[in-house]
Amino acid sequence: xxxxxxxxxxxxxxxxxxxxxxxxxxxxxxxxxxxxxxxxxxxxxxxxxxxxxxxxxxxxxxxxxxxxxxxxxxxxxxxxxxxxxxxxxxxxxxxxxxxxxxxxxxxxxxxxxxxxxxxxxxxxxxxxxxxxxxxxxxxxxxxxxxxxxxxxxxxx
Numbered sequence: 001x002x003x004x005x006x007x008x009x010x011x012x013x014x015x016x017x018x019x020x021x022x023x024x025x026x027x028x029x030x031x032x033x034x035x036x037x038x039x040x041x042x043x044x045x046x047x048x049x050x051x052x053x054x055x056x057x058x059x060x061x062x063x064x065x066x067x068x069x070x071x072x073x074x075x076x077x078x079x080x081x082x083x084x085x086x087x088x089x090x091x092x093x094x095x096x097x098x099x100x101x102x103x104x105x106x107x108x109x110x111x112x113x114x115x116x117x118x119x120x121x122x123x124x125x126x127x128x129x130x131x132x133x134x135x136x137x138x139x140x141x142x143x144x145x146x147x148x149x150x151x152x153x154x155x156x
Contacts, residue, residue, distance in 0.1 A: 024131040027066075029066055049076045063135045103141065
């Protein structure tokens with residue numbers, strides 16, 4: 001029995017494949033935004049989305065910008081409207097969903113599946129950092145998600 005992608009993993013795979021993105025070296029936020037018909041603007045403010053534009057904080061490192069892009073991509077793809085008028089609990093839910101989406105958008109499962117990750121956690125985290133341009137803590141959490149989901153699929 002093979003691995004079954006969850007809704008988010010399937011969405012990310014279809015989204016990237018629909019714009020010709022199949023490999024980690026193709027994960028470039030400006031290219032992804034252009035292919036999706038979105039605009040990226042770099043400003044010295046906190047990252048956010050406004051209509052079809054993703055505003056990225058230019059004071060962040062490249063890794064942080066990429067991770068913020070993954071977060072904001074969820075808002076632009078899945079969420080409509082102005083969060084400021086939403087009930088607080090729903091806004092919290094959207095933020096949680098966008099944070100989780102960022103892990104899958106920045107380090108897609110279908111791309112992880114193609115990698116031969118080292119047997120040690122430290123080395124695997126380093127490979128994820130290098131291949132996907134994310135920070136260590138981000139890579140560590142994504143590896144934990146991936147291993148946990150893989151194990152759940154084994155026991156289905």
